[in-house]
Amino acid sequence: MPKDSVIGDGQKRREDKRFTTGKGKYTDDIILRHQTYAAFARSEVAHGRIRGIDTSAAESMPGVLAIFTGDDFVEVGGNPAGWLIHSRDGTPMTEPKRPVLAHGKVRHVGDAYAAVIAETPEQARDAAEAIVADIEDLPSIVKMADAVANSDNRVHDEVDSNICFDWGWVEDNRAAVDEAIKNAPHVTTLELVNNRLSPNPMEPRCSIGDYDTGTGDYTLYTTSQNPHLTRLLISAFVMGIPEHKLRVVAPDVGGGFGSKIYHYGEEALVLAASKKLGRPVKWTSSRSEAFLTDAHGRDHVTTIELATEKDGSFIAVRTETMANLGAYLSNFATATPTFLHGTLMAGNYTVPNVYVNVKGVFTNTVPVDAYRGAGRPEATYSLERVIDKCARELGIDPIEIRRRNYIKPDQFPYTTPVALEYDTGNYDAVMDKLEEIADLQGFDARRKESEANGKLRGLGIASYIEACGIAPSNLVGALGGRVGLYDAATVRVNPTGNVAVMVGAHSHGQGHETTFPQIVAERLGIPVENIEIVHGDTARIPFGMGTYGSRSLAVCGSAVVRATEKVIDKAKKIAAFMMESPDGEVEFDDGVFSLKGTNKNVPWGDVVLKAYIPHDFPIEMIEPGLEETAFYDPVNFTYPSGAYACEVEVDPATGKVEVKSFAAADDFGVVINPMIVEGQVHGGLAQGIGQALLEHAVYDADGQFMSASYMDYSMPRADDLPMYRVDHSALTPCTHNPLGVKGCGEAGAIGSPPALVNAVIDAIQHSGRTDVTHIDMPLTPARVWSALHDK
Amino acid sequence: MTKVSMTVNGKAVARDVEARRMLVDYLRQDLDLTGTHVGCDTSQCGACVVHVNGKAVKACTMLAAEAEGAKVTTIEGMASSDDDLHRLQVAFNDHHGLQCGFCTPGMIMSAAALLSENPTPSEAEIRHYLEGNICRCTGYHNIVKAVLAASGQDSAALAAE
Numbered sequence: 012m013p014k015d016s017v018i019g020d021g022q023k024r025r026e027d028k029r030f031t032t033g034k035g036k037y038t039d040d041i042i043l044r045h046q047t048y049a050a051f052a053r054s055e056v057a058h059g060r061i062r063g064i065d066t067s068a069a070e071s072m073p074g075v076l077a078i079f080t081g082d083d084f085v086e087v088g089g090n091p092a093g094w095l096i097h098s099r100d101g102t103p104m105t106e107p108k109r110p111v112l113a114h115g116k117v118r119h120v121g122d123a124y125a126a127v128i129a130e131t132p133e134q135a136r137d138a139a140e141a142i143v144a145d146i147e148d149l150p151s152i153v154k155m156a157d158a159v160a161n162s163d164n165r166v167h168d169e170v171d172s173n174i175c176f177d178w179g180w181v182e183d184n185r186a187a188v189d190e191a192i193k194n195a196p197h198v199t200t201l202e203l204v205n206n207r208l209s210p211n212p213m214e215p216r217c218s219i220g221d222y223d224t225g226t227g228d229y230t231l232y233t234t235s236q237n238p239h240l241t242r243l244l245i246s247a248f249v250m251g252i253p254e255h256k257l258r259v260v261a262p263d264v265g266g267g268f269g270s271k272i273y274h275y276g277e278e279a280l281v282l283a284a285s286k287k288l289g290r291p292v293k294w295t296s297s298r299s300e301a302f303l304t305d306a307h308g309r310d311h312v313t314t315i316e317l318a319t320e321k322d323g324s325f326i327a328v329r330t331e332t333m334a335n336l337g338a339y340l341s342n343f344a345t346a347t348p349t350f351l352h353g354t355l356m357a358g359n360y361t362v363p364n365v366y367v368n369v370k371g372v373f374t375n376t377v378p379v380d381a382y383r384g385a386g387r388p389e390a391t392y393s394l395e396r397v398i399d400k401c402a403r404e405l406g407i408d409p410i411e412i413r414r415r416n417y418i419k420p421d422q423f424p425y426t427t428p429v430a431l432e433y434d435t436g437n438y439d440a441v442m443d444k445l446e447e448i449a450d451l452q453g454f455d456a457r458r459k460e461s462e463a464n465g466k467l468r469g470l471g472i473a474s475y476i477e478a479c480g481i482a483p484s485n486l487v488g489a490l491g492g493r494v495g496l497y498d499a500a501t502v503r504v505n506p507t508g509n510v511a512v513m514v515g516a517h518s519h520g521q522g523h524e525t526t527f528p529q530i531v532a533e534r535l536g537i538p539v540e541n542i543e544i545v546h547g548d549t550a551r552i553p554f555g556m557g558t559y560g561s562r563s564l565a566v567c568g569s570a571v572v573r574a575t576e577k578v579i580d581k582a583k584k585i586a587a588f589m590m591e592s593p594d595g596e597v598e599f600d601d602g603v604f605s606l607k608g609t610n611k612n613v614p615w616g617d618v619v620l621k622a623y624i625p626h627d628f629p630i631e632m633i634e635p636g637l638e639e640t641a642f643y644d645p646v647n648f649t650y651p652s653g654a655y656a657c658e659v660e661v662d663p664a665t666g667k668v669e670v671k672s673f674a675a676a677d678d679f680g681v682v683i684n685p686m687i688v689e690g691q692v693h694g695g696l697a698q699g700i701g702q703a704l705l706e707h708a709v710y711d712a713d714g715q716f717m718s719a720s721y722m723d724y725s726m727p728r729a730d731d732l733p734m735y736r737v738d739h740s741a742l743t744p745c746t747h748n749p750l751g752v753k754g755c756g757e758a759g760a761i762g763s764p765p766a767l768v769n770a771v772i773d774a775i776q777h778s779g780r781t782d783v784t785h786i787d788m789p790l791t792p793a794r795v796w797s798a799l800h801d802k
Numbered sequence: 803m804t805k806v807s808m809t810v811n812g813k814a815v816a817r818d819v820e821a822r823r824m825l826v827d828y829l830r831q832d833l834d835l836t837g838t839h840v841g842c843d844t845s846q847c848g849a850c851v852v853h854v855n856g857k858a859v860k861a862c863t864m865l866a867a868e869a870e871g872a873k874v875t876t877i878e879g880m881a882s883s884d885d886d887l888h889r890l891q892v893a894f895n896d897h898h899g900l901q902c903g904f905c906t907p908g909m910i911m912s913a914a915a916l917l918s919e920n921p922t923p924s925e926a927e928i929r930h931y932l933e934g935n936i937c938r939c940t941g942y943h944n945i946v947k948a949v950l951a952a953s954g955q956d957s958a959a960l961a962a963e
């Protein structure tokens with residue numbers, strides 16, 4: 012197969028056959044012999060002191076095998092925070108324990124305080140309902156401002172306030188930023204809320220604990236984006252099960268979007284219960300439980316100030332944010348609003364002074380953690396909204412003000428005031444592409460057409476930059492990260508020349524089983540069909556960190572390249588021996604090894620066979636076999652960027668917003684499979700449009716979660732969304748990984764909310780309501796109507 | 803326990819189940835037909851859609867006993883054989899109409915019901931009909947293209963790309 016046909020080829024997905032025929036194997040599809048079922052008793056109040064839990068009625072119910080409460084897990088560890096943040100004054104963040112089951116207090120609606128194991132799921136649920144908890148209601152802490160203001164009523168009694176950390180980035184910039192803003196000719200200020208979301212992968216979480224009483228080995232089947240990370244957390248922090256006695260399998264997983272990165276208490280519970288009973292224990296989340304327990308996303312309240320010259324040149328950016336952490340620290344909750352947010356606050360722009368302040372706040376709500384984009388959507392939303400407002404105030408076109416401040420191609424590598432070094436990019440070229448695919452020339456005519464139909468039409472523009480390919484271990488370590496963020500791959504060439512590639516990344520929609528073979532095929536010159544990807548099982552794959560942060564191809568894909576290169580290097584030595592020139596220079600091209608300067612050559616298959624049948628083999632120089640592992644630790648983040656345009660129609664009579672078109676021009680670096688990349692962008696756009704228009708995890712003053720079902724939480728549906736125009740041709744290859752790739756999974760969700768809100772504000776302003784400068788997401792008909800009609 | 807009998811994917815089946823057994827659990831737990839999925843508990847997401855006597859039904863909201871004697875088709879019954887897939891199964895692959903695959907069985911079952919009612923639906927009709935099937939991965943773009951293509955229409959014409 013010619014090399015050039017593999018990279019950049021939109022090959023159809025090999026995963027699809029099993030999924031389209033109902034033969035996928037998701038965790039809940041696994042039925043083990045003598046399997047039992049877990050159900051949880053969960054708090055109905057947001058904040059309360061547990062005075063007693065009466066399990067007597069439940070114990071005598073049919074099929075009940077065991078009941079657990081928080082008392083049973085006092086001796087085991089807590090679910091840890093993966094990132095240590097230091098406050099501005101140098102003190103470390105507070106880290107209250109997150110137990111397997113609530114003990115002493117319940118801290119959010121849905122907090123589990125007991126679990127029942129029974130013969131059937133129905134019996135387990137019936138018995139869980141029969142558990143009687145005596146819980147003393149405590150005043151709920153729901154609004155972040157209240158949580159910060161009142162230290163007497165605390166989510167965690169053992170720490171002295173509800174503020175986990177008060178972080179400044181970069182603290183040394185603070186005085187200069189204050190001074191620059193004080194002296195600036197123009198300052199635009201915006202207060203905005205980044206609405207709380209529930210990730211909602213369509214597959215609810217599910218875990219099966221299976222303890223082998225003969226060997227003492229545990230197996231956990233679970234819905235995870237990163238089985239090795241889950242095993243590490245359970246082994247080293249929570250349960251103390253040694254890693255060599257715990258296997259974690261994440262089979263087909265039905266989407267994650269961040270929510271399945273984290274270890275959850277239900278996983279520990281099914282393992283402990285299986286040990287106690289000597290039988291497998293399965294728990295399958297209902298959608299209602301998913302709303303109440305899957306880590307939420309976003310939930311920031313921010314004030315942003317942008318100081319500029321009169322011509323719109325940026326002078327300084329200053330933000331103050333309260334970031335909701337919920338009731339407990341989820342594994343990466345503290346990294347998301349800090350290092351994945353504050354470091355991006357310079358955007359795509361040359362802005363000499365930037366300072367970000369974030370307070371992480373505990374409240375009696377579901378824990379909040381990384382959700383598609385994770386910090387970067389919040390940064391982009393704040394910045395791109397305030398730029399839009401500034402452009403209006405100064406009378407500058409929204410595209411022009413961005414272009415005027417873009418970092419130019421000859422300025423890379425570019426170090427920002429918030430401590431990132433962007434390696435490459437060409438933001439003007441991406442904006443040129445956007446203007447082309449969005450047909451911005453035709454906007455005025457389309458606006459007239461809308462107006463003729465009694466509708467307001469608006470155009471919104473946004474740029475974004477994100478830091479992906481997470482992440483250089485030495486950098487994250489210096490910043491408080493408690494893990495390395497390399498990834499790993501093993502390339503195993505089988506004796507007849509076909510290949511198994513074991514990868515640390517996990518595919519739960521991203522199509523790795525299709526894309527990864529393309530990069531191996533390109534290097535080995537063998538057909539993609541002869542290459543198989545193995546993932547999702549700690550017993551079969553090397554220690555890799557999994558899939559999130561648009562990292563799979565940039566980090567794990569690079570490990571695949573490195574391991575493949577090692578295989579080729581070894582195969583060349585074998586080939587040299589076979590060509591009777593052990594010291595000769597061997598070239599490998601298109602599946603054939605040739606001895607430089609001669610007409611000698613040997614094909615791939617012969618060399619592989621020689622490696623495995625080493626009858627005549629220089630075993631004193633070369634080991635038999637052909638299998639290599641590589642760990643790849645990136646030297647920098649990757650920096651995908653893009654420019655998005657959204658056109659909306661607003662019905663002034665109802666306030667309803669309709670997205671008429673959405674165009675996305677992205678620079679993802681080199682693209683391996685354009686079909687899959689475009690699909691990733693489509694999905695990200697839908698989630699970003701969902702955030703901007705529809706989705707909202709709403710809590711009332713008592714901490715009751717008011718939108719915790721699909722009857723109330725408005726998921727984007729087919730008739731809410733347009734066809735998208737996407738393009739990724741204005742690319743600059745990443746300069747520091749072997750594939751030149753940057754990552755594409757989160758982009759759509761990052762760039763789309765500000766583009767959409769900017770479009771609605773444009774429509775409203777054009778109607779004459781120039782006093783309406785902002786509406787908080789989601790832009791529901793009620794909010795838009797009020798903005799249009801309230802005086 | 804109640805004996806519930808029906809024909810599933812052309813085969814006669816009977817199981818003794820609790821009266822409260824939902825059709826989706828009958829299919830998944832009792833018949834091991836795990837291609838039909840459960841994505842919510844409010845009859846909203848459509849991951850559980852199957853055909854009962856030719857009509858698309860959310861199997862999470864129908865008691866197994868209500869399907870007594872019925873002809874039921876699940877995703878496992880859509881392909882004629884292992885290498886002769888249903889045109890929607892082919893089109894979803896051709897047009898990248900799925901990512902994680904969890905909503906896909908329900909999506910295909912709903913789309914098949916649409917095409918039997920309306921053989922050449924417009925983009926708007928497809929979007930409206932699939933409103934009861936939630937997909938979190940694809941943003942629907944490629945699902946719409948796939949359904950349009952499966953109906954024999956030119957999907958390239960509508961895609962703004």
